[in-house]
Amino acid sequence: MTVFPGIAGEIEQIIGQELTIVLLRRWGGCEVSIPKNAQGTKLAEVIGMEAATALIREIGHGRVVLPCGTFRGAKRRRAEAMTLLRQGMSVSQVALACDLHTRTVHGYRAALSAEAGDAQMQLPFDI
Helix, strand or coil: CCCCCCCHHHHHHHHHHHHHHHHHHCCCCCCEECCCCCCCCCCHHHCCHHHHHHHHHHHHCCEEECCHHHHHHHHHHHHHHHHHHHHCCCHHHHHHCCCCCCHHHHHHHHHHHHHHCCCCCCCCCCC
């Protein structure tokens, strides 16, 4: 059973989950070119010659749009930061682990609190 949707699931069946994650972290959400020959290509550089050759053999050459843009860039860092905050890490620890500013991580923590309904309770005052 594959973890990833669409073409990423097919790739996972060919090269395995670990290398698929490496590929998606590099080019997730982008259109990539699968070359005719793996020798000396960026694809082989990223996932290795054996995996690149297997992809070419099974999928063929051409252009492919990889899903999972959240595996790279700001979306990946945000998702990772949210996961670490849910696990109880401090704002400073998350900022260092995800290469984010502490203000950004404070914002993510506030969003998590709002989702959970943990906002400060409003107290009724007698007038």
